[in-house]
Amino acid sequence: MIVENNVPLQPYNSFGIVARAQNLVRIASEADVAELRADPRWRDAPRFVLGGGSNIVLTGDVKPLVLKVEIKGLRLVEETPRAWIVEAGAGEIWHDAVQWMLEHGYPGLENLALIPGTVGGAPVQNIGAYGVELQDRFDSLDAIDLDTGRGFTLDAAQCAFGYRDSVFKHVRSGPNDFGLSGRALITRVRFRLPKPWKAVVGYLDLERKMEETGNFTPSATDVFDWVCAIRRAKLPDWRVLGNAGSFFKNPTVTPEQCADIIARDPKIVHYPMDDGSIKLAAGWLIDACGWKGKSVGNAGVYERQALVLVNRGGLENPVTGGEVMTLAKAIQTSVYERFGIRLEPEPVVV
Incomplete structure (x- = not known):
């Protein structure tokens, strides 16, 4: 195990924001975590777990010890008459893992193709796209409690999946609270891919x-x-134009709230949900407020999709986390003033 000092993080976040990690260690196996905990210099140090960096906004240098997860591996664990169970290391690139499964005859995640990030970040965010969410194809995961060094396994219920949410995004606030933000490092994820396969094409x-x-x-x-x-x-390639994907969650409202908005804006894009609520398209709300193509400093709203904020400064004059958040807050204010809806960001602000 080697702890690197003063490490540039620009290559490790999809926005391309310039920041540095005071200290960074690469986690390629569970043994690296054990070795880290055995070292008295780092055992009790504050930590920040970093995967693909596709869902974060860095607002400055990172002082906690950065744990860069690079655990690899793809394999079929089990095949039953009803499903394939496939395991992927948390450090695998998400899209590459989806493609590997498809090429090896294990379909089911194709609707989630081309989502940036790593496998370990997928359950944290409960990623979803085109009619499928991770929780629909999830079996279980392995993780390590960074406070105790003990490994544990969680099923879907224990992950407490919600819309772009999970137990990994919540901080433990009491002895009976199971929040795992900052406490857990995901090492491997297993997917349950149903048989017979059926296309999800209702989107x-x-x-x-x-x-x-x-x-x-x-x-x-x-x-x-x-x-x-x-x-x-629709979406920019983060390797060409830095971004963190969809920046805001699609808000949900009651049917009465939706009817009120439709009375004023009949073209609003909305989707009925199974629980009776109505999901609104955040991109449409932002576009309706006139933000598409606008910028604050080097932070801009993508011309083709208002839900995506981008780095207009490139590598030479990159956007700062402060510019991104200033733009995000201005958009939130505009949408609230016009529609009475508070948009919630998807990325984690560090």
């Missing part, structure tokens, strides 16, 4: 692809290719 953009192609019985590879094409057309 509007995928329905359009079926109409365009005349293919109404797509294979998993077809869905994968369609999702990749849709995302590339």
Whole structure:
């Protein structure tokens, strides 16, 4: 185990924000965590777990010890008449893992193709796209309690998945609270991929692809290719134009609130939910407030999708975390003043 000092974090966050880690250690196995805890210099040091850096906004240098998760590995754990159980190391690139599973005959995650980040970050955020959420394909995960050094396993119920939420995003506030933010390092994730496979194509953009192609019985590879094409057309490649993906969660409102908004803005994009609430498209709300294409310093709103904030300064004059958050707060104010809705950011602000 080597603890690196004064490490640039610009390559490790998809926004491309310039920041440094005072100290950083690469975690390639569970043994690295054990070795770290055995070292009296680092056993009780504050820690920050870093995966793919695709869902964070760095507002300055990171003082806690950065644990850069780089645990690899992909394998079929079990096959039953009802499902394939596939395990991936937390440090695997998410899209690469999805593609590997598809190529090896384990479909089910194709709707989540091309989402940036690593496998370990997926359950933290309960990532979702095009009609599928991680919790729909989740089996279990392994993690290490950084306070005690003990390994543990969680199933879906114990992860307390919600919309872009999980137990890993909540801080423990009492002895009976199971919040794991800052306490757990995810090492491996297992997926339950149902058999027989069935295409999930109820999402509007995928329905359009079926109409365009005349293919109404797509294979998993077809869905994968369609999702990749849709995302590339709508969203910027973070390696070319820094961003953290969708910056705000789609808010939910009551049917009465939605009816009130529709009376004033009939074109608002909205989706009925199973629990009776209505989900509104945050990108539409932001666009309606005139933010698409606008900038604050080097932080901008993407021209093709108002839900995405981007780094307009590139590598030479990169955006700062302060500029990103100033723009985000201005957007939140605009949306609240017009619609009475408070947008909640998806990324973690560090």
